[in-house]
Amino acid sequence: GQSLEQPSEVTAVEGAIVQINCTYQTSGFYGLSWYQQHDGGAPTFLSYNALDGLEETGRFSSFLSRSDSYGYLLLQELQMKDSASYFCAVSESDYKLSFGAGTTVTVRA
Amino acid sequence: EAGVTQSPTHLIKTRGQQATLRCSPISGHTSVYWYQQALGLGLQFLLWYDEGEERNRGNFPPRFSGRQFPNYSSELNVNALELEDSALYLCASSLEPGTNYGYTFGSGTRLTVV
Numbered sequence: 001g002q003s004l005e006q007p008s009e010v011t012a013v014e015g016a017i018v019q020i021n022c023t024y025q026t027s028g029f030y031g032l033s034w035y036q037q038h039d040g041g042a043p044t045f046l047s048y049n050a051l052d053g054l055e056e057t058g059r060f061s062s063f064l065s066r067s068d069s070y071g072y073l074l075l076q077e078l079q080m081k082d083s084a085s086y087f088c089a090v091s092e093s094d095y096k097l098s099f100g101a102g103t104t105v106t107v108r109a
Numbered sequence: 110e111a112g113v114t115q116s117p118t119h120l121i122k123t124r125g126q127q128a129t130l131r132c133s134p135i136s137g138h139t140s141v142y143w144y145q146q147a148l149g150l151g152l153q154f155l156l157w158y159d160e161g162e163e164r165n166r167g168n169f170p171p172r173f174s175g176r177q178f179p180n181y182s183s184e185l186n187v188n189a190l191e192l193e194d195s196a197l198y199l200c201a202s203s204l205e206p207g208t209n210y211g212y213t214f215g216s217g218t219r220l221t222v223v
Contacts, residue, residue, distance in 0.1 A: 004151070033211070040197055040219075042113075043152070045211035087151060095140075095165060097212065099151035 002026040004100035006088055011106045018075045020103045022088035025069060030091035032064050032071045037085045037102070046073070046086075075105070083107045111136065113215035115200050121221045122190050130185040130218045134202030141183040142203070142212060143175065147196040155198075158183050190222045 004024045012018045022032065031050035035043040049055055049064035049071060061074040075082055085102040092098050114133045122128050134141050143155040154167035158177035166173075172188040181202075187194055197219050201212035 035214075040146075040217070042214040042216045043199070043212075044214070048211065089152075095142075095157050096154055097142075097152075098154065099144075101149070101151040 002090070002092060002098045004088055004090060004098060006086075006100040006103050008101070009104045009106070011108060012078055013108050014078055014080060016078050018078060018105060020073045020075070020086055020088075020105070022071050022073075022100055023069055024071075024088070024090050024100075026090045026092050026098060028092040029066065029069075030093065032062070033089040033091065033097065034060075034062055034073045035087045035089060035099075037087065039084075043087060078107050080107050080109070113200055113202050113213050115198075115215035115218050117218060118216065119219045119221070121223060123223055124190055124192060126190050128187045128190060128194075128220055130187075130198050130200075130220070131182065132185070132200030132202075132215060133182045134200075135213055138202035138204055138213075139181055140203045141177055141181065142201045143183070143185050144199045144201065145169075145196045146199060146217070147193075152199060156185070187220070192222050195220060195222045 006022045033048045034046040037043040047062040054063045059076045064071040085104050087099050087102045089097045089099045116131045140159045144152040146152045156166050157164045161177050175185040177183045197217045199217045201214045
């Protein structure tokens, strides 16, 4: 079976940096994705890592270590609008994404 | 460009009834994926349709079924509804079968079974 572990909640103040870790055990691995979801709305794609290393997209960065079955999403210069749930997802095959349970990020003023 | 659209946004059914949920993918996308998101849980893979065919299904009972139409829109049917079927049902589309660089999700249908 598969399992993805990520913290359930993180709270931080505006301007701070937050790191959301994700460890995974899956039958197959093509890559690690991150999605953001506000208040149960549509999840939106943030990033994808197929190879080890850091990918930077504006204030958000994502990291992958395949040997450690580990990745993280780094949110920098936190803004109130970043309050949302963040899901890591593993591509177990060329069609299927398996999602973690999500991390709720709360940004305080 | 219109995104992935789902209807209805909310649906209330009683136990034992059938529910039908609809999804229109982004124009040009041939693959449609259905996920179930129960409260406090991640997204559970339900079904994948491509070019009108069911390509794969997740670990759900046969009363969860669906189809894809020639215009690539899709329908999810849930028969003999149970209370635990209450969840947000999300549809996603992608440009090519097997593309995992990014799914585009719809806003979902909130199904409540009472």
